Amino acid sequence: MLGLIPASIAPAGLSxxxxxxxxxxxxxxxxxxxxxxxxxxxxxVIWIGFYLKSKxxxxxxxxxxxxxxxxxxxxxxxxxxxLGSLExxxxxxxxxxxxxxxxxxxxxGAIPAMLFLGMVMMPFYYVCxxxxxxxxxxxxxxxxxxxxxxxxxxxxxxxxSGVNMFAMAEVMKIVLGWDMNFSIIVSSLAVAAYVAxxxxxxxxxxxxxxxxxxWGGAMLVPVLGLIETGGWGGLKAxxxxxxxxxxxxxxxxxxxxxxxxxxxxxxxGIHWTGILFGLGFAISFGYxxxxxxxxxxxxxxxxxxxxxxxxxxxxxxKMAVPFIVILPGLLGLVVLTNGDGSLxxxxxxxxxxxxxxxxxxxxxxxxxxMMVRYLGPGLLGLGITALIAGFMSGMAGNVSAFTAxxxxxxxxxxxxxxxxxxxYVRVGRIVTIVGVVISIGAAYxxxxxxxxxxxxxxxxxxxxxxxxxxxxxxxxxxxxxKQGGFWGLLLGTLxxxxxxxxxxxxxxxxxxxxISPDAKDMAENMYxxxxxxxxxxxxxxxxxxxxxxxxxxxxAGVVYGATKLPDEEPVPFYKNEWFWxxxxxxxxxxxxxxxx
Amino acid sequence: MHSSNISIWFFIxxxxxxxxxxxxxxxxxxxxxxxxxxxxxxxxxxxxWWGGILLALGLFYGFRFMPKRNS
Numbered sequence: 001m002l003g004l005i006p007a008s009i010a011p012a013g014l015s016x017x018x019x020x021x022x023x024x025x026x027x028x029x030x031x032x033x034x035x036x037x038x039x040x041x042x043x044x045v046i047w048i049g050f051y052l053k054s055k056x057x058x059x060x061x062x063x064x065x066x067x068x069x070x071x072x073x074x075x076x077x078x079x080x081x082x083l084g085s086l087e088x089x090x091x092x093x094x095x096x097x098x099x100x101x102x103x104x105x106x107x108x109g110a111i112p113a114m115l116f117l118g119m120v121m122m123p124f125y126y127v128c129x130x131x132x133x134x135x136x137x138x139x140x141x142x143x144x145x146x147x148x149x150x151x152x153x154x155x156x157x158x159x160x161s162g163v164n165m166f167a168m169a170e171v172m173k174i175v176l177g178w179d180m181n182f183s184i185i186v187s188s189l190a191v192a193a194y195v196a197x198x199x200x201x202x203x204x205x206x207x208x209x210x211x212x213x214x215w216g217g218a219m220l221v222p223v224l225g226l227i228e229t230g231g232w233g234g235l236k237a238x239x240x241x242x243x244x245x246x247x248x249x250x251x252x253x254x255x256x257x258x259x260x261x262x263x264x265x266x267x268x269g270i271h272w273t274g275i276l277f278g279l280g281f282a283i284s285f286g287y288x289x290x291x292x293x294x295x296x297x298x299x300x301x302x303x304x305x306x307x308x309x310x311x312x313x314x315x316x317x318k319m320a321v322p323f324i325v326i327l328p329g330l331l332g333l334v335v336l337t338n339g340d341g342s343l344x345x346x347x348x349x350x351x352x353x354x355x356x357x358x359x360x361x362x363x364x365x366x367x368x369x370m371m372v373r374y375l376g377p378g379l380l381g382l383g384i385t386a387l388i389a390g391f392m393s394g395m396a397g398n399v400s401a402f403t404a405x406x407x408x409x410x411x412x413x414x415x416x417x418x419x420x421x422x423x424y425v426r427v428g429r430i431v432t433i434v435g436v437v438i439s440i441g442a443a444y445x446x447x448x449x450x451x452x453x454x455x456x457x458x459x460x461x462x463x464x465x466x467x468x469x470x471x472x473x474x475x476x477x478x479x480x481x482k483q484g485g486f487w488g489l490l491l492g493t494l495x496x497x498x499x500x501x502x503x504x505x506x507x508x509x510x511x512x513x514x515i516s517p518d519a520k521d522m523a524e525n526m527y528x529x530x531x532x533x534x535x536x537x538x539x540x541x542x543x544x545x546x547x548x549x550x551x552x553x554x555x556a557g558v559v560y561g562a563t564k565l566p567d568e569e570p571v572p573f574y575k576n577e578w579f580w581x582x583x584x585x586x587x588x589x590x591x592x593x594x595x596x
Numbered sequence: 597m598h599s600s601n602i603s604i605w606f607f608i609x610x611x612x613x614x615x616x617x618x619x620x621x622x623x624x625x626x627x628x629x630x631x632x633x634x635x636x637x638x639x640x641x642x643x644x645w646w647g648g649i650l651l652a653l654g655l656f657y658g659f660r661f662m663p664k665r666n667s
């Protein structure tokens with residue numbers, strides 16, 4: 001999702017790159033073998049869609065994949081939903097620019113929240129048999145909060161799908177020189193076909209497929225890069241040499257926490273409190289535990305144990321992703337060279353835009369540049385296929401979430417209440433097509449209004465963090481009331497919008513929002529999310545204490561203390577979710593200590 | 597996936613097998629003809645060993661999760 005994409009790629013940057021791409025030579029040239037590799041992928045996804053059509057006849061099958069996914073499939077799909085190409089390219093670019101600091105978004109910015117979802121929150125989502133996060137809000141707080149969350153989420157998912165479509169068309173234009181209309185038409189037809197045919201199951205299958213392709217297509221880049229630089233030690237030595245000779249800007253590119261003591265000590269302009277509480281709690285928990293797009297994948301698990309294990313399995317792969325994303329960015333600092341053998345200097349999108357025809361490349365192009373450097377015919381096609389699969393999977397994930405939210409949380413409660421099951425499946429298939437059509441409209445809107453990407457990213461952040469405050473209190477505090485939830489959500493959202501507008505109107509306000517005059521854009525996002533969660537929780541508590549709580553009997557299945565969780569059958573320790581959670585925590589701590 | 601006749605892992609096995617064959621074949625043709633692609637570390641012949649890994653994984657998943665015929 002865009003909410004976790006670095007600012008360097010998500011906003012207007014891509015759009016300015018697009019303007020340059022017109023008439024600019026493409027980065028790579030595909031051979032017939034590469035084109036065959038890409039074509040085979042498209043044939044495969046359509047095959048999967050047609051095969052799964054017969055498996056998606058009931059609403060439970062179409063919208064929830066029959067709730068029969070194994071822990072592995074749900075876990076890979078869960079982590080894959082956040083492994084789109086925008087993330088891959090954006091964070092590789094950020095690693096080139098800021099060093100290993102970018103890995104915070106994969107470790108502290110994901111792992112604690114994923115484990116918390118699996119071990120603490122999942123039982124409540126799963127036991128109440130909700131089909132969505134707004135569905136949970138309906139059970140806990142009533143229809144009002146649910147509808148607010150459903151409408152905002154439906155709007156965001158379809159917009160995100162359009163952003164993915166646009167981004168894919170743009171990247172294909174820059175990397176391969178493909179016509180943008182061609183990319184949009186082909187990708188939207190493929191997504192519409194396989195999601196409308198196979199529903200969520202098809203989206204999940206393709207996410208697992210994408211996951212395998214991304215590793216198969218991208219892992220060779222860091223492997224060959226490390227061979228070229230002489231391993232991690234050699235890479236660090238070459239970075240240090242380049243800093244000493246002034247070839248790259250000074251900075252600590254290989255440590256994660258040492259430079260976090262003050263905003264001015266690191267190039268991101270972030271303090272450790274912002275990383276720990278803003279990213280590690282407000283943003284990360286908001287995204288991984290309440291964003292329906294990712295939670296939907298876990299709700300499709302075949303048992304409570306699978307649903308709890310899925311995020312834990314996902315956490316191991318999430319911890320490994322920096323190997324294929326952050327490492328290529330770091331390697332780019334020392335191995336990328338110009339035609340004359342001199343070190344290549346990647347620059348920001350604005351610099352590229354200011355010097356058309358100068359042959360400059362932006363930070364966001366570091367991953368494609370590394371692919372072109374190491375991957376020959378066939379392997380390059382595989383790498384490009386991985387990027388295409390990432391974009392298409394991003395679209396499909398958003399469209400399938402949009403379809404479920406619209407049908408279950410808007411259409412069913414407000415338009416046609418008591419229709420037959422097959423009616424809702426038919427509506428779901430139609431809404432899928434409508435969602436893709438709206439996405440195409442959104443893609444062209446973004447294409448023609450360069451600055452809009454900036455607002456899309458901000459919009460996403462407005463809703464997610466306050467939702468976290470409302471869901472957490474609803475799940476763990478019996479006293480939280482319907483009015484408390486509604487006002488907490490509303491005022492938390494307004495706080496986020498207000499702070500964003502304040503900094504937009506007066507950039508110097510950042511010193512108050514992020515509590516330091518040295519803070520930069522990234523810090524603003526983190527502190528804004530933190531204030532918004534605090535407001536949401538504070539308002540919820542105050543209003544709840546002033547209003548009448550629901551009887552305990554009505555809260556069974558949705559609140560801690562009022563819910564009897566089902567007893568799970570004893571299993572050997574190596575199949576127990578707590579065992580793997582502890583292993584994940586140990587690895588997470590070890591990584592942070594090693595790269596301290 | 598239990599209720600589906602074809603597991604996702606079978607689809608993945610088929611895809612990796614096809615990719616493995618194509619990339620390995622290209623790598624072998626490079627070795628035989630001596631014409632290598634203009635990429636860094638071409639001397640390591642990545643298409644051969646990477647294609648081989650993809651093929652091995654593809655065959656494993658393809659056979660392990662091959663749909664059983666109903667008799």
